[in-house]
Amino acid sequence: MLRLKFIILFLILASQSFCFPAPPSKKHTSGIRIFFGPAYGFYKANSNHAKNVIPKTSALIGIRKEIRCDKEFKTFFLFGLDYFFHGYNFKSYYFNPDSIKIYDKTFPYDYSVFIQEIDLPLQMKFSFTRENNSLFSPYIMVGYHLRYLLPAKLNITQNGNNIKSDNADLKFKNPLFYNKINSFVSLSAGWQKNSVNNSNTSFFIEANLKYGFSPYYFQKNYSATSLYTSAIHVSLLLGMKF
Numbered sequence: 001m002l003r004l005k006f007i008i009l010f011l012i013l014a015s016q017s018f019c020f021p022a023p024p025s026k027k028h029t030s031g032i033r034i035f036f037g038p039a040y041g042f043y044k045a046n047s048n049h050a051k052n053v054i055p056k057t058s059a060l061i062g063i064r065k066e067i068r069c070d071k072e073f074k075t076f077f078l079f080g081l082d083y084f085f086h087g088y089n090f091k092s093y094y095f096n097p098d099s100i101k102i103y104d105k106t107f108p109y110d111y112s113v114f115i116q117e118i119d120l121p122l123q124m125k126f127s128f129t130r131e132n133n134s135l136f137s138p139y140i141m142v143g144y145h146l147r148y149l150l151p152a153k154l155n156i157t158q159n160g161n162n163i164k165s166d167n168a169d170l171k172f173k174n175p176l177f178y179n180k181i182n183s184f185v186s187l188s189a190g191w192q193k194n195s196v197n198n199s200n201t202s203f204f205i206e207a208n209l210k211y212g213f214s215p216y217y218f219q220k221n222y223s224a225t226s227l228y229t230s231a232i233h234v235s236l237l238l239g240m241k242f
């Protein structure tokens with residue numbers, strides 16, 4: 001009878017060791033986060049001068065310093081640096097030099113704009129479980145991101161024939177301090193697998209929504225005026241914290 005009890009106890013302990021992962025590390029606090037992932041833009045252009053706005057391939061790569069703000073291991077402050085590239089296609093006008101600009105809404109030319117920017121984020125992260133003793137931590141994050149537009153590329157075609165390749169020289173309609181600086185606000189929801197045993201590495205997946213405060217535009221003597229474009233971006237990010 002004693003042997004039977006011992007066998008049952010052994011089976012229970014063995015099953016627990018296989019069914020339940022090792023406890024998270026007690027050292028899990030602040031750290032560095034790196035991530036990358038695809039993005040998708042919802043663009044809206046001035047309908048008086050453009051139509052058929054279609055997003056191009058977009059992606060985001062970034063790094064964050066994460067600092068714990070409370071004793072509960074649930075609130076964190078983050079700052080860092082992002083490289084974000086995106087773009088859009090649309091149909092609009094093209095005016096040859098010394099020609100009369102007639103806005104008849106035919107939009108016979110295809111425009112392609114490739115955009116690069118550097119973003120400086122400030123974010124607050126709120127975890128639903130303690131990150132120092134929970135294996136998984138769902139969280140939400142809110143943020144403010146300062147944006148700086150890098151040189152953009154512009155290409156114009158008609159019926160497959162290249163008409164013009166140029167630097168778009170994008171600017172914000174409502175700039176902050178400088179015509180290439182403005183900002184995003186963001187809302188994120190994520191799921192983090194915390195570090196276990198003596199490991200200092202955690203993994204996470206995060207969905208992110210960004211809303212830009214100001215449209216951007218470019219001005220060329222061959223293009224329509226007031227080509228203002230605004231956008232909302234969503235992204236799905238994979239990363240690690242260590």
